[in-house]
Amino acid sequence: EVQLVESGGGLVQPGGSLRLTCAASGFTFSSYEMCWVRQAPGKGLEWVSYINSVGSNTHYADSVKGRFTISRDNAKNSLYLQMNSLRVEDTAAYFCARWAQRDAFLLWGQGTVVTVSS
Amino acid sequence: DIQMTQSPSTLSASVGDRVTITCRASQSISSWLAWYQQKPGKAPKLLIYKASSLESGVPSRFSGSGSGTEFTLTISSLQPDDFATYYCQQYNSLWTFGQGTKVEIK
Numbered sequence: 097e098v099q100l101v102e103s104g105g106g107l108v109q110p111g112g113s114l115r116l117t118c119a120a121s122g123f124t125f126s127s128y129e130m131c132w133v134r135q136a137p138g139k140g141l142e143w144v145s146y147i148n149s150v151g152s153n154t155h156y157a158d159s160v161k162g163r164f165t166i167s168r169d170n171a172k173n174s175l176y177l178q179m180n181s182l183r184v185e186d187t188a189a190y191f192c193a194r195w196a197q198r199d200a201f202l203l204w205g206q207g208t209v210v211t212v213s214s
Numbered sequence: 215d216i217q218m219t220q221s222p223s224t225l226s227a228s229v230g231d232r233v234t235i236t237c238r239a240s241q242s243i244s245s246w247l248a249w250y251q252q253k254p255g256k257a258p259k260l261l262i263y264k265a266s267s268l269e270s271g272v273p274s275r276f277s278g279s280g281s282g283t284e285f286t287l288t289i290s291s292l293q294p295d296d297f298a299t300y301y302c303q304q305y306n307s308l309w310t311f312g313q314g315t316k317v318e319i320k
Contacts, residue, residue: 131309141250141258141301143309155308158215191257200248200305202269204257 098122098203100192105208112182112212118175118192118205126150126170129195132177134188135207142188145177146195160186182212216240216304220312226320233289235315237302242282246306249278249287252314253298261300262287292317 104116118130132144145166146155154166165178175192190210194203217240227233237247245265250258260269262278265285275290289296297319302312 133311140314141252141303141311143311146308197246197305198263199269200260200263200303201250201258202260202263204259206257 100194100203100205102190102192102205102208105190105210107211107213108182109214110182110184110212113178113180114182114210116177116179116190116192116208116210118177120173120175120194123194123203125173130166130168130175131193131195131201132166132175133191133193133201133204134186135191136185136188139188144190147175179210182210184212186210187212216243216307216310218302218304218310218312220300220302220315222315223313224316224318226318227292228320229292229294231292231320233292233296233317235287235300235302237280237285237287237312239283239285239304239306243304243306245281246304247278247280247285248303248305249276250301250303251296251298252301258301289317 101119108114129148131146134144147166151168163181167176189207191207192205193201219238221236247265249262252258261272266278277288299314299316301314304310
């Protein structure tokens, strides 16, 4: 089955760190670009970060630049998001999504919830 | 940065109604626009890509049109399963989502 499964969310204090993982299966992960998208409670979707298929090119939203780092391990079919210096406003469900210009964000994970609170 | 503005924010409609949602880009994005449907607690689902291409398996009552800065998503005859929130997304320059349009039961 073609799927993405996120893990690693949880409750963390402001200023803390968390690492999210997205496990891919059912397709050739190393051929695809990947993104992280988040959704604060009751709010809309916000693109967070992008990585190309080999991990050599990344982009970040201004809201997380300098604090979050996206990476991937194609041998493990896994995508990561290292989140440092977390803020209350980073509280959200975080989705990984497969990107392709021919079909946009066709494949999404189910999301993992990050709560930043003291 | 490219900003995406959807209207309306909320839409009340009945089963069988024709529904149109508009999305405007702050600068030209050619046809690099997608539409997604999201239900509470679920991941978004791709409906339309490249402004007017219907994703496989999506009912033909959904259609998209537009280019440049103005785009529309039309549901020709609203069905009970269509009550959800809809987002446009540009991918001409990085990625930006509209703020969403919630389609409610009238």
